[in-house]
Amino acid sequence: MPMHVSIVSVKNHKYIRVCSSYRNAEGKPRTRVIENHGRLETVLEKDPEFLDKLKARIAEENRLEQLAKDRELELQARKRMDKLSELARSNNDLPGCFHLYNVGAAIIRKVWCDLKMPEFFRYLQKDRNIGYSYDKAAYLLTEQRLLAPASKLQNFKNKDSSIIDHSEIDHLQDLYRVLDLLKEDKESVVKHLNREIQKRTKRKITAAFYDVTTYSFESRNISDYKDFGLSKDHKVNEVQVVLGLVMDENGIPIDYELFNGSTNEFGTMVPLIKKIKTTYGIDQLIVVADRGLNSSENLFALRQIGCDFVIAQKFKNASADEKKAILDQNNWQKSTCDENGEIFCHYKTIEVNKPLYETRTSPTTKLNYKTKKVIDTMNLHWIVSYSPRRAKKDRADRDRAIDKALDAIKNPGKLRLTGYKSLVKMPRKDGAPQLDTEKIEEQSQWDGYYVICTNLEISPERATEIYRKLWQIEDCFRVSKSQLETRPCFVWTDSHIYGHFLSCFISLVLEKYMLYSLKQELGDQVTHGKMCSALRQSQVVYDDINPQLPLFLRLYEPGLFDEMSKHFGLKVLSRVEKPVGLKKKLHLPGLKVVATTAWKS
Numbered sequence: 001m002p003m004h005v006s007i008v009s010v011k012n013h014k015y016i017r018v019c020s021s022y023r024n025a026e027g028k029p030r031t032r033v034i035e036n037h038g039r040l041e042t043v044l045e046k047d048p049e050f051l052d053k054l055k056a057r058i059a060e061e062n063r064l065e066q067l068a069k070d071r072e073l074e075l076q077a078r079k080r081m082d083k084l085s086e087l088a089r090s091n092n093d094l095p096g097c098f099h100l101y102n103v104g105a106a107i108i109r110k111v112w113c114d115l116k117m118p119e120f121f122r123y124l125q126k127d128r129n130i131g132y133s134y135d136k137a138a139y140l141l142t143e144q145r146l147l148a149p150a151s152k153l154q155n156f157k158n159k160d161s162s163i164i165d166h167s168e169i170d171h172l173q174d175l176y177r178v179l180d181l182l183k184e185d186k187e188s189v190v191k192h193l194n195r196e197i198q199k200r201t202k203r204k205i206t207a208a209f210y211d212v213t214t215y216s217f218e219s220r221n222i223s224d225y226k227d228f229g230l231s232k233d234h235k236v237n238e239v240q241v242v243l244g245l246v247m248d249e250n251g252i253p254i255d256y257e258l259f260n261g262s263t264n265e266f267g268t269m270v271p272l273i274k275k276i277k278t279t280y281g282i283d284q285l286i287v288v289a290d291r292g293l294n295s296s297e298n299l300f301a302l303r304q305i306g307c308d309f310v311i312a313q314k315f316k317n318a319s320a321d322e323k324k325a326i327l328d329q330n331n332w333q334k335s336t337c338d339e340n341g342e343i344f345c346h347y348k349t350i351e352v353n354k355p356l357y358e359t360r361t362s363p364t365t366k367l368n369y370k371t372k373k374v375i376d377t378m379n380l381h382w383i384v385s386y387s388p389r390r391a392k393k394d395r396a397d398r399d400r401a402i403d404k405a406l407d408a409i410k411n412p413g414k415l416r417l418t419g420y421k422s423l424v425k426m427p428r429k430d431g432a433p434q435l436d437t438e439k440i441e442e443q444s445q446w447d448g449y450y451v452i453c454t455n456l457e458i459s460p461e462r463a464t465e466i467y468r469k470l471w472q473i474e475d476c477f478r479v480s481k482s483q484l485e486t487r488p489c490f491v492w493t494d495s496h497i498y499g500h501f502l503s504c505f506i507s508l509v510l511e512k513y514m515l516y517s518l519k520q521e522l523g524d525q526v527t528h529g530k531m532c533s534a535l536r537q538s539q540v541v542y543d544d545i546n547p548q549l550p551l552f553l554r555l556y557e558p559g560l561f562d563e564m565s566k567h568f569g570l571k572v573l574s575r576v577e578k579p580v581g582l583k584k585k586l587h588l589p590g591l592k593v594v595a596t597t598a599w600k601s
Contacts (some may be wrong), residue, residue, distance in 0.1 A: 002062040003034055005055050010172055014040040016051065018058060057199060074550070074576050093358025099542045101552075104535030104561070105162040105574070106586040108143050110568050111514055130177070133168050137178040138503070140166050145507035147536050149485035151178060163540070163586065179489065179491065179499025186502050190255050191279070193509055201250060207286040207466060208254065208273060209247045210293065210475045212265040214240045215487040216503075224494045227261035233481075238488075243465040243501065244268040246276055251472035256505055258498060269293050277305060286456070287308055288470050294423045294453060296356050298412075299377060303455065310466045313382055313453035316446060325350045326384050326449065331567040334460060347460035350382040352453075383452045383460045399442060402435070409433050479528055480508055521567055526560070534561040540573070540582070554578040 006019045018035035037043055043050045054109045100193040121135035129132075141457070143162060153174045159166035169175070184190065197203060216235040217226055226239040240261040246254045263369070269289060277285050287302055291312035302309050317325060325331070334347045358373040405423040425436040452463050480486045486504045491497055511528070518526045538561040540552045554573050562572045571585035582588070 002066070004030075005058055006053070007040060016040050016043060016054070018054070034570070063283055067174070070346060070574070076551075082444045090515075094412050100161065101163045101542060101567045102161055102536070102538065102553075103163045103540055103586060104147060104538045105143050106570060106588065107514075107535065107561075107564055107568050108146055108510065109139065109164050110570060110587060111510055112139055112142065114200075114568070115193065115510075115513075117192075120189075120192045123182075124188065128181075130181075132171075132174045132177070134178065134181060135168065136168050137174050138163075138182065138506070140169055141175060141178070141503040142507045142510060143483050146511060148533070152488040158235060160548075163588070164564070165588075167539050170491035175494060176491075179496045179503070182502045183495050186498070189502065189506065193506070194280070197252060197509070197513055201252070201513075203248055203252070204251065205248055205254065205276075205280060206284065207249050207288055207469075208276060209249075209288045209470050210244065210269050211275065211477070211483075212242060212268055212293070213292060213477045214261065215481075215489060216240045217492075218488045218547050219492070221492075225258060225260055225497050226494075229260075229262040233487075234488065241489075241497065241501075242268065244272050245476060246272060247473045247476060249469060250512075250516050251469075253505065253509050254474060254518055256501070258474045258501055265299060266295050269298055270305070272304050273302065273307060277307065286466065288466060290470065296354060297359075299380075299453075299455075300378060301353065301358050303378065308454070308456050310452060310454045310456065310463055312453040312467065313593055315382075315451045319573070322350065322352065322382075326382075326451065328443065332386075336459075337460075346386040348384050349460060350384060352380045354378045354380050361493070378455070379453050379470065381456070383454065383463045385449075385450050385452075385464065386448045388448060390450065394447040395444070398440070398447075402440065404475055405435060409435065475528075476508060479511065480504060483528065483532055484508060484511070503565060518564065518567060522563060530560055534559070534564060537561075540577070542579075550579055552579065552582050559594060574595070 003018055004019050004022045004581070007014050008017060009015075016037040016039075017033050018037075019031050020034050021029060024030050037050075037054070040051075048052070067490065082484045117139070121133075123137055125134040140159055141152075141155060141446045143164065144150070144158055148154075148158050148163070150158070153172060154302075156169070156175055159169060177448070193204075200313045201471050214229065214232045214235075216231060216233060216238045219226065219238065219239055220237070222228070222239060225241045229242065242259040242261055242263045243256055244259065245256045246267075248254055255267065255272065257275075257401075259268055269287075273285070273287055276282070283306075285307045287309045291314050292297070294311045294313055297309070315322070318326070329476050332346045332348050336344045336347075336413055338344045349569065354377060355374045356376040356378070357370040357444070358375050359368050361368055361369055386526055397529055401423055405421075409424060414445045423436055423439060425434045425439075427433065452467050456463070484504060484507055489497065489500060503563055511532070515526065515528055515531055518531065538556045540554050542550065542552050550574075554575050558572075565572055570587060573582065573585055577585070
């Protein structure tokens, strides 16, 4: 045990001793005297700095002793790793005393606990008669979605590869049953997450970024949620659901709603925005969305519920006067330049009077249609920007589409593909398809232009700054679909579908919160890909080839995972760790060692 300097009082005198603590055969703590330096006052009279020098010497001796122990431990570990490798090669399999564990789960669990999810799920469980831990089942789904996204069956099979103890979840059906509970508790779970994140990020919801996407199923069976519709992923032969997501300015999701797969995206935004505004008591809220959600009905509805908006505007089908004002090169109001003095962007604001036409339902087709009757109007600002760099990109994109269109004309079988089909003029009767030069010329005049619609009295730069943050919600969808593999969905009942998406939403919130928190300390060099790779690739190997000295051997190199560990309140693992040390550093609650198998916390 390490030595320490102790000052004891004996008959009104103080004595300096160097002692070491140990436990006797019965396990009781005891202290032995290693050095005795006599009375304190006598020693200090000879050398006033004696006590400081003694403490420094003992600290250095302790350091050297620990260093020697660490070296001996690592030497033993290397010998054991060599032995394990030899056994694995000879048996063509991993021996029973060789187990890999992912320690990224410890960080996920720490963040889960920081957000007080265990207490919250225990509160939800207290009046329910269920035979498993609501918290641990919900956490297992979240952890596996971040570490090894797959089906619920595969999640259940993978649970033993985590450093976290999942032994309480001993039936696959527990993971399906928890989906039903999550559906019932969706509103409460989302409110709790937002409350905890608001405390930690000082979030003030002044802008809500909204977008819609679709998630497909490898199925053609229709239900209340699953249906055929306009797929964002071009999955035309599969049923889908529609999901609307709201995000804050930090890129952290606030709430979502699930809709039937055939739902038109125009009608998804206002109900969710209204719910958020009411739930969290927000007085002023700016709604930011893409032009796909810009309809007269949505804009007037947002104004009615007291929201402002900054939404991209479709302008190629605007009126002749509006197009003329956009393309006029003599009415630019402001220009910005880059560091080289070249023009970066031109700006101008056009005042537009937006009408709202009466909508009726056809008695025969039962479809809605607009009449010519104007029932309301609204004054809007169209903020027009023109960027030479954007114009160059638009031309390059169109040139690629023209090349594909020309290739398709030569090979008619390719004309069914989208992306360049609009550039091909199809003959009405006889004749071959041709390149639509008029369409190309008409499109080319809009190269470099972009229009933002708003009801706010703000500068073009401010409107552009607000709108540019919308890319983060597109990143949420990208992360959800690619990294978290939310689709294709491997659940089929409506209750399980709803619970599955809440579980994926929780995982997405944790991922975005962790990334935001890390960036506050480590900067923008931390990306989603790097963070997820660090979590997924951080493994330790446990072996009990020597039952008297079981060890954990770290397999990953120092880097981002160590920085993440320190940031979220864990300690960095050494190259070799004893089980007790690993437990303390990773804040694991307990320790259980089973011979020739794995230990779990």
